[in-house]
Amino acid sequence: MSPQPAAPALPSWLTWWQRPFPDANTLLLPGQRPALVDTGFVGHADETAAWARAHAGTVDLVANTHWHSDHVGANALLQARGAAIAAGAPEAEAITRRDPGCCAAEYLDQPVAPYTVDLALDDGQILRLGDADWEVVRTPGHTPGHLALWQPEERLLVVGDALSDYDVGWVNLALDGLDAATTALASLKRIADLGPRVILPSHGPIPADPEAAFAVALRRAQRLVDDPDGAVWYGARRIFAFALMIRGGIPANEVEPYLTARTWLTDAARLLNMAPEALAAELVTTMLHSGSIVLRHGRLHAAAAHTSVERETLRVPYPRAWPAAEPR
Known part of the structure; x- marks a missing residue:
């Protein structure tokens, strides 16, 4: 039996924390602008903040792939300690106006501590995280404001809940419309075309074979469209x-x-x-x-x-x- 392929190597200038549910995986980018991508569940906010402090000292910026509870749980705590929060424009605007549907928290019965968004992110925007520039790629589907982050020099792709090594993000046809699955599939095709060397998903391990992971995800996403x-x-x-x-x-x-x-x-x-x-x-x-x-x-x-x-x-x-x- 041939050995399983190893996950692609990560650059030394980032720290990856693979976390079990109910937390999303967390990416830490130390440097001139220490940043976190996603902050886990509110029940583990202290743990998230302590981990970030141990590895980076301070956090200047939190960037959220989207606003579900397992991704924004330590936002409030880190913001109280001086971090700015960045999020996709549609979700940023809803949070600013305190829309009752924020984070789908009440709808899903998933608690989220109150936070504000300091920086609304649009497609194509360049965001400095740590010591590297990342491009914002809008990937609606799982949520309307869902985004990916692309680092072209290292060909790193943060995909949020768009896909993992074993799954694709669920879609909410009731809240987001019957075409939400079609939107999610189009987003997957868009980021697959980037040809990443490394996929950094919000759940599960880093896929050993990004091309194969996308092929499986595209088939699964197509099934959501068809059924x-x-x-x-x-x-x-x-x-x-x-x-x-x-x-x-x-x-x-x-x-x-x-x-x-x-x-x-x-x-x-x-x-x-x-x-x-x-x-x-x-x-x-x-x-x-x-x-x-x-x-x-x-x-x-x-x-x-x-x-x-x-x-x-x-x-x-x-x-x-x-x-x-x-x-x-």
Whole structure:
């Protein structure tokens, strides 16, 4: 049996932290403008800040690939300590005006501590991170403001949730429209054409073969386009598993009322032409059957590897209750 290929070598001027769920992987770029790309989940904000401080001393800038809770969780803490926050323009504008839908936090029931955006990023913009220049590449699909970061000299590509070595980002057909999967596929094709030497994904390991990783991702993304119902189910499974991770599981007798109270589930039920109660029951049954969730001592848990979260860290307000953004 031939050995598995090794991941491509990383430049010495960056530090990569592969993290289990519920955190996204974190990229640290020390130098004249110490920067982080994505900051993990709010329940581990102290850990993220301590890691950055140990490796870089200070963080001047945080750049977010998008605004989901596993990517922006330490934004507020790092901003309080002096870091500026940069994000894709559509999401930056919504955060500035304190749109209740910010980060899809309330919609997904995924807590995010209040932060502001200091720098709105547009397609083609050059952003100094550490001691290197990176190009902003808009990659909408997983979210409307999703972006990638391209470092052409080293051919490094930060892809956020656009793809990983085993997956593609789920799409929200209810919130973002029935063409969201087509948009995500077009974004994938665009960044594949860059021909990166290294893909830096938000989840999982660095792919050993970027070309092969893109080939698989493109096939998976095409399936989401071809099968909208499948795309809805895919998103529902991912969101539910994340809910179990950040809550240390949910008692089995409380799962159905929890699910049917979630807007993401009622939206999915509408798209699938199902009653919310029927979707909730089928979601639990199919995920138990597949092994993606497990029942232990009367509680349902996500089966995927993940780090525990202290319950009190989840007690942050939904964006509708965030204080007004103050100019910086």
